[in-house]
Amino acid sequence: MKKVSNVFWISAIVTVLFIIWGIIPQSVLPTANLDNITSIIQGYLVDTFGWFYLLTATGFLIFAIYLIFSKYGNIKLGRPGDKPEYGYLTWFAMLFSAGMGIGLVFWGAAEPLSHFHEPPYGDAETSDAAKTALQYSFFHWGFHPWAIYATIALALAYFKFRKQAPGVVSAILEPLFGERIRGKWGTLVDFIVVFATVFGVATSLGFGAIQISGGLSFLTGMEQSISLQLIIIGIVTVLYMTSAMTGLNKGIKYLSNANLILAFLLMVFLLFAGPTTYILNLFTNTLGNYIQNLPSMSFRMTPFNEDNTTWINGWTIFYWAWWISWAPFVGTFIARVSRGRTIREFVLGVLLVPTIFGALWFTVFGGSAINLEFFQNANIQADVNAIGTEAALFSVLQHYPFAMVMTIIAILLITTFFITSADSATFVLGMQTTNGSLYPPNIVKFIWGLLQSCAAAVLLWQGGLEALQTASIIAAFPFAIIMILVVASLIKSFRAEAKDIDFSKKR
Template sequence: MDHVKVGRLGPFPRVSKPVFLSSALLILAFIIFGAFFNELANEVFGQAKEFLSVRFGWFFIVVVNLALVMSIYLIFSRYGDIRLGHQTEKPEYKLISWIGMLFSAGIGIGLLYWGTAEPLQHFMAPPLGEPETIASAKQAMNISFLHYGLHVWAIYGMVALSLAYFHYRRGLPLAIRSTLYPLIGKKIYGPWGHMVDTLAVFGTMFGVVTTLGLGVLQINSGLETLFGIPNTITVQIILIVFITMLAGLSLFLGLDKGIKRLSDINIFLTFILLSFVIILGPTQFIFNSFVENIGNYLHQVIPLGLWTESYAGVDKWQSSWTIFYWAWWISWSPFVGVFVARISRGRTIREFILGVLLIPITILFLWFTAFGGSAVHLELLAAADPNLASPGLIEAVQADYGSAIFKLMELYPLTQPVTLLIIVMIVLWFVTSSDSASFVIDMLTSGGDANPPKIQRLFWAGTEGVIAAVLLAAGGLGALQAASIVSGFPFAIVIVVMLYSLLRGLSRDRLILYRNQQWFITEESAEHNSANEFVDEHLLTGPPKIKDPSE
């Protein structure tokens, strides 16, 4: 039987040596380059990022739109009733826990870092039109919704669906390589499979480390505001150690007791903070603008989603924002995809896509409206009435994106308790992101094992903390972020192949849903079975943990 060969390597009981060693060497090489030659690293990866953004921005735009079109097609297609597992299986996790874990892996920290800052930034420096006007306010919300909306979750959803389908329906390892099976067959267990899994480890590790490094800057900013703790590298490294220890504890407890519980707490605290801002803020404006913002976004989603800024001349705003976001989300998609696939067994394809597409963006859009929209609203009111003092939110964004939410909370009652709550939420979001990433990296480096050994998870969690601390101290986080963006380009190509592969796999699923909901195997599938392409019994009973369908 063909499979991903795993074995002991030192203290690690179960690893795929080609992926583990190549990932470790690549990460070590970058740490040395980024820490000891940080100026050169910043220049090299910065120029590479700029080249890809300017020259291939159109390609990133095409990829995210293809993912969205594919998502919509599958919702209404005959494949929507196929369940990720056997057809009588129930979802492994309840809806609220599933949503919480979606955020813990996908985008939770963006709520706190960019929810206030990004609309303000686009309001004061819009790509089109005059700044700090009603038109620029609407444009700011449209662009913020675009960057966190349907396109993002379509990318995450398609990667996760491809992984879940080939794992739960075809018995393949829970790894990126498995999505290429319809195209290259058993070669996924060779160099091609090792390469795509290593690329996924690279994007996951450096994306999370960059976020961890930048996130402690925001936490330090909040601690300085609240307690007067100095904003220094020493404090930031202590914070990284603290977060890494919490992530290690969560990993040790496991998926159900660790990540799931923390995600449930995060969702609860998110709704507490969101309710606080809505009730004690400009409530009427928030609800009115929420409805209008959604309408404006839906009206503009196609032209904005396909906007390439081709007539803008030399200075292109989009390469610094939209293209940057698309490359960033794509580089994160292996991590989010593997994790979301891991927690989505038992859901139908239609239920899965609708949940991934609609539930997160509803919460995100309300959050951006309540925080960013309210901040923009306050600035507009101050500009229109000379008797009102400026709230200083624009100045806060200009000084530091991460401080914008703390500045906004100064305009609300209970500033200190709420600021403390935000700091706690940031820490918890980072802990869940870190342990989710460690869980995913361990799955990829252990051959797609859905429940890899805990000691390996702890190793990767510690590695994330060490890399973040070293590069933060050496000033190499900028190079790391640029490198993560650069890694998004080859993975964008993988996603295109993945979409085709998923369609091909679905078209060969031998099950037909009849009106009485009874599933059976057709003559056509018998022909496929005779070609030894897939294993029939997996379709009705679900696959074993890791098993090659050519067995």
């Protein structure tokens, strides 16, 4: 434990206190319980600063696109002789698994179906509502979130591998603030990073357990229960802690490749078992609509329509805050596996590949769900209303051949994504609390893994997962400001470097 920083002790103590606060019954703290307080704060931020989240997320996308075409695109994330540590397939698999793998499985059918029944505008359950449902699913999981991830990941990789700075977010800000950032302000920045990561990942672990139990319920008929979900968390904790102890080049690497293979097999099966021509037509049409309407959606607010404002706050603004809260975790991990790539190669890879794969995923699963309801009078939404959001995927699979086999594969995919996300998070938390060490001690990873699982289990038991999710989203507000400063610091460093090197050659 000699390598740990002050951020480790502060973050660990705050994590434990939040868990204790979360399990205190509402009867003891009627108005001051975690769920109530965090909901009030989140409601205020979303209602008052929704415009800020929209402008910030879109600004990061504009910045990422600018880097692709700028002279800085040839800068290498590392020294001139550094080569990429991982091949393209493994690299894509690792950043995709850490970025939003389990989220795609959870929401792939559920989100388009929700938008179909409750669209952002227009009449529900119509052909126009179906088109809009897929378009906004592309929007919420497309260029914007990956631009957010790319911005912070690029900054971390640039300063760590090219400038040999510590691999922590506070180190990125040194060009702006000098050595002052190494003191209490730097500690505060890194604490916000760890806070958002711990509670964001703990929430996903809880929701992952819910979906796995939902799949087992569909498969075997057993009743979903807290006991089953806690057992799932316990089993998965053992698996991902075992993986975490093996290091980055074994556990996470192999699991990420397995995730990509399983996800591809499940998607291809449904593509050809389902209405193939309809899905491909829908994908082509929606991709065009998404690109065409990207500017207007990026700045869409509804000051004259309260109902539409509620939808935007509940979906788009919520997602932008959620992606920003996840950016420290995903960005740190992507940075760690991206040494040796040029800025242009890095940004193109992070923006395009996951966005296209995610768009195809939503079309296959969400399009199949809408097709079942629109053309075949199936009632997928009834299962969602009766069981929960986790039922959408399994309800769709029940309408196609080999339903049991596909459900087993889906459960296995959720489990491997679950393990990979938690495994990656322990690695990132280890880095951020050991002054950016590329090889954090196993004991540090073990402690963070245990705290994550305890937070997920205890709050799942108490029904407080949404409070944790809200708490991590609250952390997105100060981190959005930090990310704006990160962009300014990057630009300042690029300009300084431009005076010394020839950008016509790859550096």
